[in-house]
Structures are given as structure tokens and as C-alpha cells.
Amino acid sequence: MPAATGPKKSVLVELFTSEGCSSCPPADRTLAFLKKEQPVAGADVITLAYHVDYWNYIGWTDRFSSPQFSRRQESYTGKFALDSIYTPQIIVDGNAQFTGSDGGRAAGEIGKAAETRKGTAALSLTNGELKAAFADLPPTEGATVHLAIAEDDLSSDVERGENRGSKLQHVSVVRELRDIGKIGAGRSGAEASAKVEFKPEWKKANLHLVVFAQDEKTKNILAVAAIGP
Numbered sequence: 001m002p003a004a005t006g007p008k009k010s011v012l013v014e015l016f017t018s019e020g021c022s023s024c025p026p027a028d029r030t031l032a033f034l035k036k037e038q039p040v041a042g043a044d045v046i047t048l049a050y051h052v053d054y055w056n057y058i059g060w061t062d063r064f065s066s067p068q069f070s071r072r073q074e075s076y077t078g079k080f081a082l083d084s085i086y087t088p089q090i091i092v093d094g095n096a097q098f099t100g101s102d103g104g105r106a107a108g109e110i111g112k113a114a115e116t117r118k119g120t121a122a123l124s125l126t127n128g129e130l131k132a133a134f135a136d137l138p139p140t141e142g143a144t145v146h147l148a149i150a151e152d153d154l155s156s157d158v159e160r161g162e163n164r165g166s167k168l169q170h171v172s173v174v175r176e177l178r179d180i181g182k183i184g185a186g187r188s189g190a191e192a193s194a195k196v197e198f199k200p201e202w203k204k205a206n207l208h209l210v211v212f213a214q215d216e217k218t219k220n221i222l223a224v225a226a227i228g229p
Contacts, residue, residue, distance in 0.1 A: 008044040009114040010121075012212055012224040015048070015100050015172075016073045016089045019062040020055030022162035027088030027100030032171045035152075040107055043114035046210055046226045047172040048148050052087060060161030064154070064173050072177070079219045093118075094219040119188070121225035123211055125196065130180075130227075132192045132211045137183065137222050143213045145181035145192040148174050152206040175202055183213055183222075196229070204229055 015031045017024045028049070033039070035047040050069035051062045073085045080097050088100030092109040093116070099105075119137035123130065132145065154170040181192030192211070198204055212224035 008042055009116075009118060010044045010046055010224045010226075011040075011110050011113040012093055012210070012221045013045055013047045013106065013110065014050065014091045016050050016052055016069070016085070016087055016091075017100065018052050018055040018065060018087050019156055019158055019163060019168055020058055020060045020161045021087045023101070024088045025163065025166065025168055027090070028168065028170055030090075030101055030103045030106060032169070033103065034106060034110070035171050040110045040114065043110050045110060046224055048150055048174050048210060049170060049172045050174050050177075052085075054085075055087065055161075058161050060158055060163065063156065064170070064175075068177060069174065076219060093221040093224075094214055095221070118221070119213070119223035121211060121213070121223040123209070123225050123227040125209065125227055125229060128196050130194050130196050130209060130211070132180075132225070134183065134190045134192075134213055134223050135188070137188045137190070137213065138220075139186070140183065140215050140222060141185045142216045143183040143222055144179050144216055145183065145190070145211065145213050147176075147178055147180045147194055147196075148210040148212075149176040149196070149198070149202075150174050150208055150210060151202055152208070153203070154206075172208075175199070175207075180211070198229065 051064035053065040090100040093113040096109040180194040213222040
């Protein structure tokens with residue numbers, strides 16, 4: 001299944017969230033709005049929601065959470081000179097961060113990102129083999145190619161913790177995140193591939209695969225694309 005490249009610039013929006021955080025549901029709704037409504041002209045908004053694990057201690061264990069996602073969030077602290085990580089946090093193209101429920105700020109930063117130079121990524125998925133081809137990448141001293149498998153239309157009835165009694169709705173929940181390649185210094189193009197397997201508890205019709213190249217030093221997203229299974 002090929003992924004067509006349109007005239008819009010693909011922009012990656014990452015939300016760090018938790019079902020145990022009372023401030024997070026509005027940010028979850030913001031992410032859903034960005035994904036479904038695509039409100040920024042010139043931008044194809046690609047969304048990912050990482051459920052962190054550091055709120056699990058207060059009474060509710062987020063079933064989507066992982067220490068891997070908390071570590072990913074921590075990797076941004078140096079970039080943004082933050083004293084600590086927090087939720088909800090949105091990061092746009094690895095280059096701007098702010099409170100995840102701030103939809104106006106999100107639209108503004110997505111608009112800026114859509115005007116920034118970025119490479120292209122073409123994806124195909126055949127018989128469980130994912131292939132990615134990058135072209136016209138901005139200058140880099142080295143980048144990592146990441147694959148995220150994300151699922152839409154998930155919900156939880158929260159029985160304890162700060163969101164006790166709430167039914168929380170989620171989109172773009174990251175089910176799996178892994179590195180599938182490297183891009184060497186000075187390379188403007190590259191290819192990467194990976195075997196993809198879907199777990200039985202994931203609803204295949206609601207899944208999408210997101211592949212992005214991220215500069216290892218600056219954390220900027222050099223190219224990003226998404227495809228359905």
C-alpha cells in the first residue's frame with residue numbers, strides 16, 4: 001500500500017499524557033481535534049500520544065503507559081532547557097514544546113513547522129514489510145529513523161486516581177515505538193525497512209504506522225509520514 005505525498009507539509013505532533021493526570025483529558029481532546037479536523041492550512045498533522053508511566057503511583061495504572069515513553073520525554077529536557085518533565089506536554093516537530101491543552105499555541109506552532117524546510121518520506125507496506133524512502137533531507141550530523149505503531153478510538157473507564165469516574169477517549173495511542181534505521185552525517189536521502197507485526201489485542205482497522213527521521217543532536221524532525229496497515 002503506497003502512501004501518497006500531497007502538497008501539504010507533514011508535521012509531527014507528539015503528546016505526552018497519562019490517564020492518571022487530571023490535566024491531561026483536555027490535551028487528549030486537543031490532539032483528537034488536530035488529528036480529525038486538520039485545522040492548519042498547509043499542514044498534514046500527524047499525531048502520536050505517548051502515555052507516560054510516572055503518574056501510575058497515585059492510584060491508577062494507565063494500561064497504555066510505558067517507561068520507554070517517559071524516557072523519550074526526558075530526552076527532550078536538554079533541548080528545551082527544562083528542569084523536569086510534565087504532563088500534558090505537546091512537542092511539535094521536535095522544535096517547540098508547550099502545555100498540551102493549548103490548542104491555539106498548537107495551531108501556531110504547526111503553522112510555523114509547515115513553513116520550515118523538511119525532507120519527504122514515502123512509505124509502503126507489503127506482506128508485513130514496511131519500507132521507507134527519505135529524500136531532500138535538511139543538513140544533519142546524524143539521525144535516527146523511528147517507527148511508531150499507533151491506535152485510534154481507544155477508551156478507558158478510570159476507577160481510581162485523579163480522573164476517577166471518568167471515561168477517557170484516546171487517539172493515536174502509541175502501542176509500539178522502535179528504531180529501524182540510521183541516517184549518516186551529510187546524507188540527504190536514505191532508506192529503512194522493518195518487519196511489522198500486530199498484536200491480537202490491537203484493532204487493525206484503527207492502526208496507523210508513523211515513520212519519522214529525527215536529528216540526534218537537535219531533536220528536530222527531518223521528515224515524517226504515516227500509513228495505515
